[in-house]
Amino acid sequence: MIRPNAPLPPTAWHTIGPFFPRTFFREGDNDLTRLSAEAAPTARGEHILLRGRVLEEGGRPCVNAVLEAWQADAAGRFRHPLDPGWREADPDFLGWGRAWTDAEGAYSFRTVMPGGYADPAGPRAPHVDLAVLASGIMRRLVTTVFFPDFPDANEADPVLRAVPEGLRHLLVARPDGRSEGLRAFRFDLLLRGAPDAETPFFVD
Amino acid sequence: MTRRDPPDLFAPYDESAQPAVPIEGYANTFRRNPARPPIPRPYTRTARTGPLDLSPKLKPGDDNLAVIAPGRIALGQLIHVSGRVLDEDGRGVPGAVVELWQANAAGRYFNPLDTRDAPLDPNFVGNGRTLTDREGRYAFFTIKPGAYPVPDSGRWWRPPHVHVSILGPSTLSRLVTQMYFSGEPLNAHDRLLNSLPDAAARPRLLARQIPPQEVEGEWLAFSWDIVLRGRHATPPAP
Numbered sequence: 001m002i003r004p005n006a007p008l009p010p011t012a013w014h015t016i017g018p019f020f021p022r023t024f025f026r027e028g029d030n031d032l033t034r035l036s037a038e039a040a041p042t043a044r045g046e047h048i049l050l051r052g053r054v055l056e057e058g059g060r061p062c063v064n065a066v067l068e069a070w071q072a073d074a075a076g077r078f079r080h081p082l083d084p085g086w087r088e089a090d091p092d093f094l095g096w097g098r099a100w101t102d103a104e105g106a107y108s109f110r111t112v113m114p115g116g117y118a119d120p121a122g123p124r125a126p127h128v129d130l131a132v133l134a135s136g137i138m139r140r141l142v143t144t145v146f147f148p149d150f151p152d153a154n155e156a157d158p159v160l161r162a163v164p165e166g167l168r169h170l171l172v173a174r175p176d177g178r179s180e181g182l183r184a185f186r187f188d189l190l191l192r193g194a195p196d197a198e199t200p201f202f203v204d
Numbered sequence: 205m206t207r208r209d210p211p212d213l214f215a216p217y218d219e220s221a222q223p224a225v226p227i228e229g230y231a232n233t234f235r236r237n238p239a240r241p242p243i244p245r246p247y248t249r250t251a252r253t254g255p256l257d258l259s260p261k262l263k264p265g266d267d268n269l270a271v272i273a274p275g276r277i278a279l280g281q282l283i284h285v286s287g288r289v290l291d292e293d294g295r296g297v298p299g300a301v302v303e304l305w306q307a308n309a310a311g312r313y314f315n316p317l318d319t320r321d322a323p324l325d326p327n328f329v330g331n332g333r334t335l336t337d338r339e340g341r342y343a344f345f346t347i348k349p350g351a352y353p354v355p356d357s358g359r360w361w362r363p364p365h366v367h368v369s370i371l372g373p374s375t376l377s378r379l380v381t382q383m384y385f386s387g388e389p390l391n392a393h394d395r396l397l398n399s400l401p402d403a404a405a406r407p408r409l410l411a412r413q414i415p416p417q418e419v420e421g422e423w424l425a426f427s428w429d430i431v432l433r434g435r436h437a438t439p440p441a442p
């Protein structure tokens with residue numbers, strides 16, 4: 001039935017719906033600094049908090065949204081064979097985490113300040129990719145978080161440059177003090193709103 | 205659209221085979237979908253890569269939703285669902301995490317947010333997590349979910365369906381979808397299934413019933429293959 005090397009059409013997306021099980025979330029799922037809840041945190045890089053709120057039309061909290069984060073390690077490497085430096089990637093860093101929003105739409109990740117890297121498309125600034133899943137979102141929404149520490153690198157980043165200039169600031173997290181002894185960054189997402197306030201999302 | 209190979213292992217989605225929003229009677233498809241069209245971006249290494257082994261974190265190994273504990277069996281029609289997770293070339297995707305959740309036989313979710321007046325089954329929670337094998341195969345036991353009406357939607361009933369989430373080898377191959385059952389009359393009226401503009405894409409979400417005489421056990425069996433976006437399920441090491 002399936003012929004090798006005959007491209008198959010990808011299966012269609014659907015929403016997670018209103019009943020994505022809370023029981024899927026375990027302690028540590030939103031902690032990218034460790035491979036599992038039992039594992040020791042990585043010793044490489046600066047540990048940071050990335051937190052904010054997910055808001056829907058009218059600025060109301062988007063409750064029970066699921067956020068999935070993916071990023072490079074502190075040296076800008078991925079433990080994946082498409083990265084030429086993957087064998088040197090941090091073995092104690094998974095780079096993936098999942099958070100869910102509470103009644104205020106708030107989420108939080110603990111992670112490592114990512115490193116930038118050279119990509120054929122251009123020099124990537126340190127960044128975290130975020131995907132949003134929620135009831136009513138029929139296909140995940142993808143965006144990228146940049147950091148205020150790296151204005152020059154942000155300026156050169158080929159993904160941030162794809163965003164209209166006046167909207168780029170919406171993808172740069174803001175310093176948000178310190179918590180748990182770590183620097184915190186705030187990144188709010190407005191899923192639908194005024195053109196100058198709605199979070200820019202990318203073609204997936 | 206042209207495909208280059210490599211490094212262009214990920215072509216954009218065919219929009220006609222993906223859901224169109226908003227959907228009538230589903231207010232969240234209005235409130236939560238951006239007004240601005242998504243911005244084209246280059247697929248850099250961040251998008252092309254993804255977590256290769258999530259099992260220490262997500263801990264699969266829960267593929268029998270029908271039996272909550274020894275002797276505690278869910279009410280409903282026992283079913284077995286199996287198939288393969290494939291890439292666009294038809295290669296099996298090994299080691300993908302498959303998450304499942306569904307309503308009970310009465311169409312009620314074991315979830316505090318489901319406040320509908322239908323019975324809960326004390327022996328059915330209705331979620332599980334499993335891993336594909338070396339050939340990309342997955343399988344799980346469960347009970348056939350019931351249909352349920354969508355509140356405030358004007359008599360829209362969801363046909364029996366199982367929610368499925370797959371975490372594959374790349375963030376670009378991430379998929380969340382729903383599996384339906386062939387031959388259900390409600391399928392023709394479901395606003396989610398019919399939100400795919402290309403009618404030819406809809407049957408790909410339907411599981412096929414395996415003839416009972418071919419099933420070695422006292423359950424009904426269904427087969428459903430899932431295709432993740434991307435070519436080369438496991439990219440070769442450089």
Ligand SMILES: [Fe+3]
Binds near residue numbers: 017307362365367
């Ligand atoms: Fe459902």
